[in-house]
Amino acid sequence: MVEIRTPIQIGEAVEKVMKFARFGEVEEIKLEQAYGRYLCEDLIADHDVPHFDRSGYDGFAICSKDSLTASSHEPVVFEVIEEIGAGYVGTKEVKPFQAVRIMTGAQMPDLCDTVVLLELTREFEQDGKKYMAIERSYQAGDNVTFRGEDVKKGNILVPNGTYINPGVQALLATFGYNQVKVVKKPLIGIYATGTELLDVHEELEPGKIRNSNAPMLHAQIERVGAIPYYFGKLADNFEDCYKAISNAINQVDLLITTGGVSVGDFDYLPAIYEKLGARVLFNKIAMRPGSVTTVAELNGKLLFGISGNPSACYVGFELFVRPIVKTFFGSKKPHLKKASAILQADFPTPISFTRLVRGYMSFTENGLEVIPVGFDKSSMVSTLATANSLIILPGGQRGFKTGSSVDVLLLDDAEGSEWPW
Amino acid sequence: MVEIRTPIQIGEAVEKVMKFARFGEVEEIKLEQAYGRYLCEDLIADHDVPHFDRSGYDGFAICSKDSLTASSHEPVVFEVIEEIGAGYVGTKEVKPFQAVRIMTGAQMPDLCDTVVLLELTREFEQDGKKYMAIERSYQAGDNVTFRGEDVKKGNILVPNGTYINPGVQALLATFGYNQVKVVKKPLIGIYATGTELLDVHEELEPGKIRNSNAPMLHAQIERVGAIPYYFGKLADNFEDCYKAISNAINQVDLLITTGGVSVGDFDYLPAIYEKLGARVLFNKIAMRPGSVTTVAELNGKLLFGISGNPSACYVGFELFVRPIVKTFFGSKKPHLKKASAILQADFPTPISFTRLVRGYMSFTENGLEVIPVGFDKSSMVSTLATANSLIILPGGQRGFKTGSSVDVLLLDDAEGSEWPW
Numbered sequence: 001m002v003e004i005r006t007p008i009q010i011g012e013a014v015e016k017v018m019k020f021a022r023f024g025e026v027e028e029i030k031l032e033q034a035y036g037r038y039l040c041e042d043l044i045a046d047h048d049v050p051h052f053d054r055s056g057y058d059g060f061a062i063c064s065k066d067s068l069t070a071s072s073h074e075p076v077v078f079e080v081i082e083e084i085g086a087g088y089v090g091t092k093e094v095k096p097f098q099a100v101r102i103m104t105g106a107q108m109p110d111l112c113d114t115v116v117l118l119e120l121t122r123e124f125e126q127d128g129k130k131y132m133a134i135e136r137s138y139q140a141g142d143n144v145t146f147r148g149e150d151v152k153k154g155n156i157l158v159p160n161g162t163y164i165n166p167g168v169q170a171l172l173a174t175f176g177y178n179q180v181k182v183v184k185k186p187l188i189g190i191y192a193t194g195t196e197l198l199d200v201h202e203e204l205e206p207g208k209i210r211n212s213n214a215p216m217l218h219a220q221i222e223r224v225g226a227i228p229y230y231f232g233k234l235a236d237n238f239e240d241c242y243k244a245i246s247n248a249i250n251q252v253d254l255l256i257t258t259g260g261v262s263v264g265d266f267d268y269l270p271a272i273y274e275k276l277g278a279r280v281l282f283n284k285i286a287m288r289p290g291s292v293t294t295v296a297e298l299n300g301k302l303l304f305g306i307s308g309n310p311s312a313c314y315v316g317f318e319l320f321v322r323p324i325v326k327t328f329f330g331s332k333k334p335h336l337k338k339a340s341a342i343l344q345a346d347f348p349t350p351i352s353f354t355r356l357v358r359g360y361m362s363f364t365e366n367g368l369e370v371i372p373v374g375f376d377k378s379s380m381v382s383t384l385a386t387a388n389s390l391i392i393l394p395g396g397q398r399g400f401k402t403g404s405s406v407d408v409l410l411l412d413d414a415e416g417s418e419w420p421w
Numbered sequence: 422m423v424e425i426r427t428p429i430q431i432g433e434a435v436e437k438v439m440k441f442a443r444f445g446e447v448e449e450i451k452l453e454q455a456y457g458r459y460l461c462e463d464l465i466a467d468h469d470v471p472h473f474d475r476s477g478y479d480g481f482a483i484c485s486k487d488s489l490t491a492s493s494h495e496p497v498v499f500e501v502i503e504e505i506g507a508g509y510v511g512t513k514e515v516k517p518f519q520a521v522r523i524m525t526g527a528q529m530p531d532l533c534d535t536v537v538l539l540e541l542t543r544e545f546e547q548d549g550k551k552y553m554a555i556e557r558s559y560q561a562g563d564n565v566t567f568r569g570e571d572v573k574k575g576n577i578l579v580p581n582g583t584y585i586n587p588g589v590q591a592l593l594a595t596f597g598y599n600q601v602k603v604v605k606k607p608l609i610g611i612y613a614t615g616t617e618l619l620d621v622h623e624e625l626e627p628g629k630i631r632n633s634n635a636p637m638l639h640a641q642i643e644r645v646g647a648i649p650y651y652f653g654k655l656a657d658n659f660e661d662c663y664k665a666i667s668n669a670i671n672q673v674d675l676l677i678t679t680g681g682v683s684v685g686d687f688d689y690l691p692a693i694y695e696k697l698g699a700r701v702l703f704n705k706i707a708m709r710p711g712s713v714t715t716v717a718e719l720n721g722k723l724l725f726g727i728s729g730n731p732s733a734c735y736v737g738f739e740l741f742v743r744p745i746v747k748t749f750f751g752s753k754k755p756h757l758k759k760a761s762a763i764l765q766a767d768f769p770t771p772i773s774f775t776r777l778v779r780g781y782m783s784f785t786e787n788g789l790e791v792i793p794v795g796f797d798k799s800s801m802v803s804t805l806a807t808a809n810s811l812i813i814l815p816g817g818q819r820g821f822k823t824g825s826s827v828d829v830l831l832l833d834d835a836e837g838s839e840w841p842w
Contacts, residue, residue: 031621032651035640047625056730086680086729087617089628105617105729107628158806166644167805170637170731174630178622196508196526200452201599204468207510207528209595216591219456223587230453308507308526309477310591339784363760367788384588385579388836412835415809 005284007291010319010354011421014335016281017295017320020302021327021334024183031172034164036225037182038329043158043168046175048148053108056143060099060121060132061112064140072135075122080130084109099132108144115143161330163414183329186226188321189252190217191245193234193269194259194308213258213313216384220317224325226253241268246276249301254324256317259308269294269305278303286353286395290316314384315356318411326416333416336390336409341368347393347400354395358387361408370408388412426705428712431740431775432842435756437702438741441718442748442755445604452593455585457646458603459750464579464589467596469569474529477564481520481542481553482533485561493556496543501551505530520553529565536564582751584835604750607647609742610673611638612666614655614690615680615729634679634734637805641738645746647674662689667697670722674749677742680729690715690726699724707774707816711737735805736777739832747837754837757811757830762789768814768821775816779808782829791829809833 008016026040055061062078070076078099084090090100090109099116100109108115121132151157157175158168164182172180197211198204214230221228231248234241234257248255257269273280278298283305285293290312294305302324306316318336326334341361359370370391373383389408393400400406409420429437447461476482483499491497499520505511511521511530520537521530529536542553572578578596579589585603593601618632619625635651642649652669655662655678669676678690694701699719704726706714711733715726723745727737739757747755762782780791791812794804810829814821821827830841 031636032639035643050630051625052628084628085617086615087629105615105630162806164640165806166637166640166735167808169640170633170735171806173621173633173636176621176623176631194507194526196506200594200597202597204472207473207505208508209471209526210597212591212594215452215594216587218453219585219587219590222456314587314591337784340786363758363789365761368784385583385586385592387588414833 007284007286007353008282010285010287013282013285014319014323014421017302018323018327020297020300021324022300023330024186024328026181027184028179028181031178031180034172034180034182035166035169037164038225038331039158039160039162039164039181040183040330041181042156042160043171043175043177045151045153045155045157048153049151049174050145050147050149053147054145055102055104055106055108055115056145057115057117058104059102059115059117059143061102061109062099062114062116063094063096063112064114064138064142066097067114067134067137070134070137075133075135077131077133080132113140113144114138117143161332163331186253186325186328188221188226188228189248189255190214190228190230191232191234191248191255191257192259193257195236197233197259212310213308216310216314217256217258217317220314224322225329226325238268238271242272242275245272249298249303254302254304254321256304256306256321258306258313273303288353288355291353293320295320310384311358315390331416333418335417335420336411337413337415337417338407338409338420339368340405341370341408342366343391343400343404343406344369344371344402346402350398351393352395355393357391357393358383359389359391359408360386361389361410370406428705428707428774429703431706431708434703434706435740435744435842438716438723439744441721441723442745443721444751445607445749447602448605449600449602452599452601455593455601455603456587456590458585459646459752460579460581460583460585460602461604461751462602463577463581464592464596464598466572466574466576466578469574470572470595471566471568471570474568475566476523476525476527476529476536477566478536478538479525480523480536480538480564482523482530483520483535483537484515484517484533485535485559485563487518488535488555488558491555491558496554496556498552498554501553534561534565535559538564582753607674607746607749609642609647609649610669610676611635611649611651612653612655612669612676612678613680614678616657618654618680633731634729637731637735638677638679638738641735645743646750647746659689659692663693663696666693670719670724675723675725675742675745677725677727679727679734694724709774709776712774714741716741731805732779736811752837754839756838756841757832758834758836758838759828759830759841760789761826762791762829763787764812764821764825764827765790765792765823767823771819772814773816776814778812778814779804780810780812780829781807782810782831791827
């Protein structure tokens with residue numbers, strides 16, 4: 001029997017799913033494991049940075065006003081009274097026309113406000129004393145970073161929910177976060193359905209194909225920062241399917257089934273959702289590929305029934321699962337980032353449902369350009385390897401011409417967006 | 422004593438380093454561990470895809486020429502002779518005006534060339550036989566993917582050296598790569614030098630700072646796909662330093678020291694390089710930050726002496742170490758990708774050396790725009806957290822104005838470039 005399915009718009013579908021987005025739990029890990037995770041606490045400065053006036057270069061600390069008359073014709077000479085290595089502190093008072101040899105990063109002596117680069121001085125000794133001469137004037141602050149100039153103590157430097165990139169990692173180290181509170185990685189279960197599916201190691205048979213969606217989802221789940229768990233293939237009868245899925249739900253944070261949710265007689269999922277008492281949020285979206293995408297909710301836990309078609313599976317994950325995982329991590333920009341690009345091909349065919357066409361976007365002299373990476377029959381897995389974007393071709397149009405401006409969703413972007421729809 | 426250092430241009434420095442780029446070794450891993458690695462073999466199609474004519478949707482397989490006269494006024498009726506589920510093969514010969522109920526992904530019956538979507542048919546029974554009627558005509562190939570249409574057997578689908586993203590992962594699965602040959606991750610050693618450095622767990626002291634470069638490099642090394650190994654802080658005397666470094670070199674694929682390579686009296690590295698018999702490729706680059714960057718080579722192994730200043734350290738890694746690691750993986754685009762963007766701030770100061778200013782790049786209606794994320798005093802670590810690009814301000818200019826077009830290097834880009842200089 002054909003079930004009646006009413007398609008809803010993509011934005012509406014995302015909205016329905018996002019109502020069940022929730023934050024994850026905290027776990028504490030060591031700093032050296034923090035790269036690629038998400039902060040579960042604000043990163044706060046425990047001290048001014050620098051917490052002392054700091055030399056930016058190797059050279060001589062002086063008082064800038066002593067340099068005012070210096071020129072190549074009339075160099076100004078300073079007596080060098082001591083040396084300060086990085087990590088050490090000066091011991092002598094610096095008087096007019098005295099200088100202190102100082103290393104990059106070392107604490108400035110009191111009264112000095114300028115560092116003259118070593119290369120710009122001439123050093124000499126006379127009567128057992130050290131001197132250096134300069135041939136130009138300096139202003140207060142030249143080559144010095146003043147206390148608190150970079151960061152003030154108590155400032156929130158990086159908010160809760162931020163992705164820990166190398167820069168954040170450096171900040172965590174600077175402020176003594178030897179242990180870091182991060183969001184636990186959610187566990188995402190995968191079930192593949194379909195009697196046509198062979199395992200990767202199996203030989204091909206007539207009518208059958210190897211299961212590529214589960215490995216693809218596995219990688220997509222890793223890319224988004226979660227932990228994939230592949231349960232295997234679902235059995236071919238209702239009772240076993242039902243048992244498998246109701247068991248799986250309790251073991252994971254969310255569950256994806258791929259395949260078997262098309263409009264077909266062999267699809268047990270609607271009945272399984274019903275028997276589980278899960279509420280179906282929608283079962284059809286006005287988009288291609290992936291129109292037959294079902295999302296259900298059971299006690300706040302989401303069950304994604306994604307089409308077995310590789311493109312639809314890929315797109316379904318990125319549009320619906322990705323923002324749930326990113327929100328779990330506390331990201332304020334959980335969705336794919338949208339940009340405008342110039343289309344480099346014609347789409348002469350009128351389309352009814354919005355199409356998401358795999359594209360390759362590049363930066364050119366004319367700005368962003370995007371070209372489709374295949375005819376985009378939705379079964380074509382090969383083009384997924386080179387796509388770095390999804391071209392959005394809104395439904396209800398008569399076609400698109402080379403040179404049109406189109407919206408694209410960026411697949412490799414790290415930052416994300418608040419709401420691209 | 423001041424060592425004489427002759428600055429070279431950035432491109433020249435990168436070139437000198439890249440002469441020692443080499444490919445890595447192969448290791449075989451399981452498919453489910455392959456995400457994020459680099460292929461060490463070409464990915465070749467072991468069969469046509471699809472390897473049978475395949476239905477793209479749930480519906481009815483028919484012969485398109487039978488549909489030619491169909492309209493809403495005069496529907497054409499087909500007798501439904503059997504059903505083919507995905508993974509099964511038809512058993513009956515399809516005669517004119519007969520149809521076969523077919524699932525998405527199933528093998529098309531011989532003689533059928535079209536699939537009519539289930540939703541676009543009206544089904545009924547009569548005299549114990551099943552029928553369906555359609556109200557429009559179809560063309561051969563509608564909703565069918567023909568054998569080999571996506572991929573031909575024997576094609577190289579993804580070359581050696583490619584990053585394994587979810588799409589590549591799906592292809593590996595499709596073509597039976599249960600085990601995948603990937604490039605071994607190189608091991609990169611880190612030594613921090615500097616008496617001013619405290620460990621992350623230590624309390625601050627006058628003149629000292631916590632070591633943030635080693636954790637930052639740790640994350641940068643992970644981001645580029647290699648394995649970081651932090652050896653710790655170098656001792657404060659020549660002999661111990663020498664022993665530590667000559668020991669470390671034998672344990673890693675390349676070694677980074679950060680700090681202590683500035684033009685200063687406390688810097689043992691030049692002498693250590695000399696005693697090791699390492700050849701210094703350059704020790705000064707016409708750029709800020711990071712002008713004092715030394716790279717040496719010992720029996721083909723690279724030793725990177727990067728400034729202890731956090732910005733210089735960050736930039737030095739991305740410009741010089743990253744392409745070495747990416748080439749190790751076989752990438753043909755090992756360098757940071759360059760794009761053009763509109764500058765959103767003034768730089769009134771004339772600059773002599775090329776400056777690499779941390780920026781935040783965004784996609785706007787006007788194209789790519791970039792704004793500096795701090796004054797970019799090179800000691801400022803806090804801005805590294807939000808930077809997604811490095812703005813290139815070429816040396817020898819009198820300044821830059823808002824609205825100028827500038828080159829930027831993208832930090833979060835996955836693809837890279839062949840040569841941005």
